[in-house]
Amino acid sequence: MSSSTSRSSTWNKLGDAAYAKSEKVSADLVALTYGSFVREIIKDYEEPDQVNKELEKLGYNIGIRLIEDFLAKSGVGNCSSFEESAEIISRVAFKMFLGIRATVSNWNNEYNSCSIIFEENPLAEYVELPPEYSNALLYSNMLCGVIRGALEMVQIIVECEFVKDQLRGDDTNEIRIRFKEILQEQVPWNDEE
């Protein structure tokens, strides 16, 4: 327990340091941009399920690029296990990119599924969903895709799902992450020999 507490505080410090040294933009600008973009996606796909899927896919495309930036700037080394990765996402990555700290909880007995919980969501600031979308649209679903994409690049395959969203009247925001498998490191094909 004490070693996990000290690791937690190390990660908190890494998150704070990465956030402190980054250049910042107003969260309002990001919220405004994200909201306008979601509206365009809704125009294209209409069906909330399709919109959710598209948001997740776009997030995945961010995640697979963002991981390199994250590992280079955060100093976390490598994410070796699923359990450790979940902590790093909430304590370092959320802080570094969004300026907020999330917490990991609700581990299942097998330790292959947990929740990332966060009270503030900078993407959803000032947002009110129209009634026809308020139950079906997962407004911030891009975050699920970012997590899935980033972890895939460190060989960790997961599924993510928004299970609580303050925009839908829930008391908090909660992303459920389910661990699927660790990909075996591929031996790179060397075509120069």
Place this chain on the structure above:
Amino acid sequence: MAQEKGDALVAEETFDFLVMIIVDYFLHSKEISNKASLKEDLVTKRKLERLESLGRDIGRRWLEKLAQDTPHLSTELDKVKFICKEFWTATFQKQIDNLKTNNKGTYVLSDKIFKRLVHVSETPDSVGQIEDYMVFPLGMIKGALESLGMNCDVSGDCSNAPSCVFTINVKEEQKEK
């Protein structure tokens, strides 16, 4: 300590990644082009227009927020200066380095390090052309000027990215006598 609403800050990378994926969505996504049964060149034009108009919409609303406590800007030059300082700092993390005008409605703004292109120009595997990544910020700048009551054409030369030169041409009927 709780932060005031509106004061919260996020890393600029977050904004850059978001804009990068917006550009991808409009310009490089196959599904969107397959949806429209238009000719290829029309599709491209339509996609660029949508991306630009999203930028304009965001620029307009963003400027309204930034300028809400600013006293009325009466002259064209004051408005352009507001864009060069307040708008540029809030959107691109620095002021414009140099502003020139011919006093006939043309303004040339030089930014030695245009922050929104740093990420793109450093990433060799970025999808698409660097010009693609100018459409959205140009739209934002245009929208911001519109919000100040200026109807302009805005173009950008980023051939020496991340150094960029922006030219604002006030449309004829708008020019101050």
